[in-house]
Amino acid sequence: MKILALSDRVVESVYSPSIIQNYGDVDLVLGCGDLPIYYLEYVADTLNKPVLYVRGNHDTKPELRSDGKLQTAPDGCELLDGRSLIIDGILFMGLGGSIRYRPGAEQQFSEAQMLLRIICRIPDLVWKRLRYGRLVEVVVAHSPPRGVGDLGDRVHTGFNAFRILMTWLRPRYLLHGHVSAWQTGEGRTKRYQDTMVINVNPVHVLEIPTRA
Secondary structure (H helix, E strand, O other): OEEEEEOOOOOOOOOOOOHHHHHOOOOEEEEOOOOOHHHHHHHHHHHOOOEEEOOOOOOOOOEEOOOOOEEOOOOOOEEOEOOEEEEOOEEEEEEOOEEOOOOOOOOEEOHHHHHHHHHHHHHHHHHHHHHHOOOEEEEEEOOOEOOOOOOOOOOOOOEHHHHHHHHHHOOOEEEEOOOOHHHHOOOOEEEEOOEEEEEOOOEEEEEOOOOO
């Protein structure tokens, strides 16, 4: 499966007619947060491929359309946040949002809240394991794990809960945005135990084998 992963900002290679030439052969698009509604809709409409997304900490505001309609979510896309889905034999799990740094803000969570979100997903993951024989292979997040590609400031600190998730569930990949790879000076990819942690900001293509 060839995946186009996006996060945090609009880039010309995607938001232009050249998207077909650049990414027309992908099988799936994943949005890792902080992406405008119109951007995700453009990708879904132009590529005509499934688009799954999670929310970041800056993309909660509706967009006012020219017809006066207030758009609150991208048409043609599926919200993965707090859910898990099997696509072509691969189990995806979505956990959007960032660490809480402003009281009362949407899509910001304390460590305890994020860990609870993970724990609440376990019954569904166990059921999918029993029924389909599938474990979580790809975690789609906005923030990185704590100490694995995050930054030291309050806003861009990652979640220790994601380190617990990787220890418990051992996904093959955790994709995130929220920080720029050049800011960390560590490149896009890091490994934590059995999981490849990939910073997709702002665009990244990866291929993973499908399951029978």
